[in-house]
Amino acid sequence: ISEYQIIEIAENVCNLKKEEADWILKIDIVEQGDKLELVEQNAEGICNTECKTIERTCQEVMGYSDTDVAEYIYTSKPDVESLTNYLCKDLTKACKTKPPPLPKDRTPGEPFVPKPTKEAEMEKMLRSMEGMPGAPNMQMYSREELMNMKNFGGDADDDEDEDEDQFPSNLGKVLRDKESKQTDWKQKIIKGVKDAGETLKRHATKVSFRVQKWWKGFKAAQSKS
Template identity: 45%
Template sequence: MVEMGGRRVRQGTMVTSWFAAIFCISLLSSASAQFGGFGGPAAKEAIPAVKSDLPYIRCSVCEALAKNAYRQVKAAKDAQKPGKKLPELELLEMVERMGNPSKDEGEWIAKIDLVESGKILKLEEQEDLGKCGSECRTIQKAAEEILEEHDTDIAEKLWQGKQNRAQFTNWLCYELSGVCKSKPPPLPKDRKRGPAFEIMDPKEAEMEKMLAGMKDMGMGGQVYDRNTIENMVGQDGQGFPGEDDDEDDGEDEAGGRSALDSSVEGAKDVLNKAKDAAGAAVGHAKEGLSKAFSSAKDIVSGFTSKDSTAEEL
């Protein structure tokens, strides 16, 4: 049980309800994108990278990428059954995700804080995930530049597994990409210091991953953040499908509705509303097309009448 909005709520119910709410809101936003919109806030634009900082961190980001890629692939290989190798395509997909902080493989990006140290911009790894602000996006940009150019080569080299970590790092950052061949320029004295590292709540991180996963599956023309969802369905959880008061917690074994049943019923209710909204949008579209067709017929009829009059004259 957890406290939420002054009420005790079963944690499993809350997680299921959150998923149902996000799933249904995603469907609503997808219908909105297809049928012209039913109102509601649009997705917020992602915080941009600070491109002017890239020259100071490219080499360090490459080394961090190499370290994390080597460790992750080694762990994936070790998890294979005896006698089986990690499929090369699966490894390539892992490498491609290493530049995305919303993916498990790219979490290392969200754990790095950029810290000014004299004339150097250092990468300091933190224990916790941080909110992906401007520094996170800048690190992501530096990693993506390497991956977009060399992801296939990286995957092939890791799949072969003939190098240790130091050799792989040297190959990637000095030989292949060349980003570490020269030292980074010194930080200018007038450069503005970056923001402080802000730890992300684990529940918020889980929500971000869920939203990113649904977006990858094409679910939703608009993507809503946690605050938007809370505003739409109620911050105290009363608007979440299937979230009951603590007085009803005993109904599972007493013949009442289970948490899952309640969530499913709530999800169905939202889906029905989505269908009604989509149906209404289609109806409006048909009505508009009908009017446009009638207007076109009137115009054509007018031209036809004028042509007939001209022929009679």
């Protein structure tokens, strides 16, 4: 894994709009006596208040330490325990105090509800299209509307087969070949745009990372003098 990939993960690990934070969707907050425990589930769940609570907590703990965490992972390649101690005790004070006991009148959180497979796939597809030309138009439809569209899912193949039967075989082949070529060009253009965007983003992230390292060194030198 490259330095850029580590930086990107550290920046997005607490942002539910990003793929790097999908781990949050598998966590259930469970009451155990007067404490709360985080229990990992086998599948992603529907994001309600507990999910957003974990996201907010993650953001508060990580704060502006994402570049420090990324640098530590890249240079030290620590195990999970070492990384936890570094973030939780060295960079922040998140683990230096014990959490207070749960209030007796606390309202229990909602039960963990696994997310339907189609809904999870739709969310990933929409998220992967962010930043692509024309992709913002997809926001005009909700997940439910997109999933309920007539041609979404398995029914589309059946409709296409019925339409093809109405054309002479040779004409159908010509049309399919033409459509295939157009699709190939579209895919090439989309891939080119995405690759260019990723390259620019990678360079920008590296520059930002190096500037932050220089600034920290500059501040440290000033404090010593």
